[in-house]
Amino acid sequence: MTDAAESPRTNFIRQIIEADLASGKHKRIATRFPPEPNGYLHIGHAKSIVLNFGLAQDLGGTCNLRFDDTNPHKENVEFVEAIKADVRWLGFDWDDRLYFASDYFEQLYDFAVELIKKGLAYVCELSADEMRAYRGTLTESGKDSPYRNRSVEENLDLFARMRAGEFPDGSRTLRARIDMASPNINMRDPVLYRIKHGVVHHQTGTAWCLYPTYDYTHPISDALEGITHSLCTLEFEDHRPLYDWYVDKVSVPSKPRQIEFSRLNLEYTVMSKRRLTDLVSESHVQGWDDPRMPTIAGLRRRGYTPASIREFCYRIGITKSENMVEMAMLESAIRDDLDAHAPRRMAVLRPLKVVLTNYPEGQVEEVEARNHPKDESMGLRRLPFSRELYMDRSDFEEVPPKGFKRLIPGGEVRLRNAYVIRCDEVIKDAAGEVVELRASVDMETLGKNPEGRKVKGVIHWVSAQHGVSAEVRLYDRLFQVATPGAGGADYRDDINPGSLEALTHCVLEPALASAQAGERFQFEREGYFVVDPDAMPERPVFNLTVGLRDTWGKGKK
The missing domain is CATH 2.40.240.10 (Ribosomal Protein L25; Chain P)
Known part of the structure; x- marks a missing residue:
């Protein structure tokens, strides 16, 4: 659930839906988030999740989670569970409205039979390459398939035999009979069904060897679920006439309105x-x-x-x-x-040892530090302070560049929440690398700056003994x-x-x-x-x- 700090932002889709509610066109909106379970969700999907679930939540409607699972070759249960976890983690819930497109496989098959009986679908034997050649281009019309004018009876027989598994993969498809001369290539007799043997669907197992295409399944699933507003990204804008055609030509109980928005490019x-x-x-x-x-x-x-x-x-x-x-x-x-x-903590990522030569050996004291500089309710914590510390290597320069305000030989810095120290000696290894600093601590500076003393740099640290x-x-x-x-x-x-x-x-x-x-x-x-x-x-x-x-x-x- 979004919290009170996240007031809803208006947008053109929200305005359309609010107008539909105000006019009485819909008494209650129904949206859906329809991922394909063929990978993990990304930040672009989050945009759609927040839009679909957020609108339903803000406007008193419902949002379904539906997996458009029409391609068993690329889908599996791992992706299904990961998607469910992501939606919940983002703060949304579908209640009892979890669906799979595969829930509708029998109905989708019956709708395909309905299209065949109306003379609006036919079984085609063109190969994939032949079908591409027949489809035409953006500037040239396509050509009718030689199988386009089969009789209704022949198409019904062949389609039933396709379902029964009589034909090999790729040998036949069921295509919609629309318009091979349409300027919208999506309307040039698109494929409705293809044969896929030897795959185990994560929901239906081996019950089917005949699978509907995404473009056929998606709008009909929306219609069966009573979705009022089908929100999708702009790449589906050219598909909208096809989706509307499917919904218009079969006896579904409702007709969703598709609205497109730009996808997220990051x-x-x-x-x-x-x-x-x-x-x-x-x-x-x-x-x-x-x-x-x-x-x-x-x-x-x-x-x-x-x-x-x-x-x-x-x-x-x-x-x-x-x-x-x-x-x-x-x-x-x-x-x-x-x-x-986020509470504050100190961490030294690239440690350089510092020995405080005038700090008593074996002595450990505790200094106070705030858990958050702006939120007193987060309280204080106590940090152990001892003779040997670690500071970050980036906070020391033997030959400092211009403007460097941290520790240098002979220079002073304040240890955050603790004392001012001065670097007295630099210890190097045989290769000339700095391995340790010897410093002295001003015991009068715990949590304060003596009058007239200027220490520009403040660095973080961790007790070597307790880190x-x-x-x-x-x-x-x-x-x-x-x-x-x-x-x-x-x-x-x-x-x-x-x-x-x-x-x-x-x-x-x-x-x-x-x-x-x-x-x-x-x-x-x-x-x-x-x-x-x-x-x-x-x-x-x-x-x-x-x-x-x-x-x-x-x-x-």
Whole structure:
């Protein structure tokens, strides 16, 4: 359910539906979300989920979840369950309205028989290549199939024998008899049924060897379910005359109104399910829920919240204009959410040891830190402070660049929530690498700045004695360019080789040892992170969700 902070945004589809309700055309709206179970849902599907379920919720209607499962070669139960989990995670529910297009296979077959009896469908024996040749082009009409004028009786007999399994795959199809000269190629006698032997459907098993096409099944399923407004993306606009034709020609109980809107195009990723499948099957990523994937499962594992994705969908809006959405808009939505809700913690991702030479050996004290700088209700925590600490390597420069405000030889910084320290000595290994800093601590500066003293830099730290060893995975954009595969190039060539950096020697403050999978935090001065499902009590694993600010193409801090 969307919360009160997410007031509904108006759009042209909402205005159409509200007008239909106000005029009395419909007393109650019914929408549906109709995914094909041939892959995991991505952020583009989230836009449709938020639209369909959100409109029904806001306007007192219903929204069905229906799987358009007409292609058993590519579908399976894993995808069905993943889709259900994603819809629920986004905050929506279909109650008792879970359907499969395969629920209607018998009715769809009967409707096909009805079309045959009306002289509106025929069994065709053209091969797929021949059918393409007969179809014509955008500028040339198609040609009638030599089987187009078969008698009703012959077509009924052949269609029954197709169902009985008498014919091999590809030898016959059932086609609608519409208009081979139509300027809309979709209307040039499209295929209604094809033969598929030797497949096990995830819902119907081996009961059928004859499967309806998506274009035939989809509008009739909507009509059988009493859908009032069939909302789909713009690539189906040219299919609308065909969908209306099917609904008009068979005896379905209702006639849905189809309204199209622009699909989501997002920078630095691909939204084609075929390409996403390739990324998984070719091991460019580590699965459908890889945090670099634009799948809802991947975004969830990366630490995105349902509220942030809903908010992103509201921000981009619903229009008929095709456009490319900046990745920064998605990142801004999660950054805003986590800034308000994520507790703060300290984590040193690239540790450099610091020994406070004037701090008593064996002494441990606790300093107080706020869990959130803007939300006092989140309370305080106590951090152990000791003689040996870890700071981040990026916070020390032996030869500082201009404007560097952190620790340098002879310079001072404040340790966040603790003391001011001064770097007195730099220890290097045989290769000349800095391995340790010796520093002195000003014991009069706990939580305060003495008058007249200027310390510009504040850095985070973790007690070496009490810190928790962890792995932190830094995820970047999966592609190096905004539009992968532009100009006909292979989109794989645009994969970012540095999209994942696994840091295995990170040190975190002790409170993070008990963090559970899915918990989100801001690592102070680093970004927002989430506990990965791979994490174990003895070995925490955190994923970078998003940085504290947009640094893409601007260099790191």
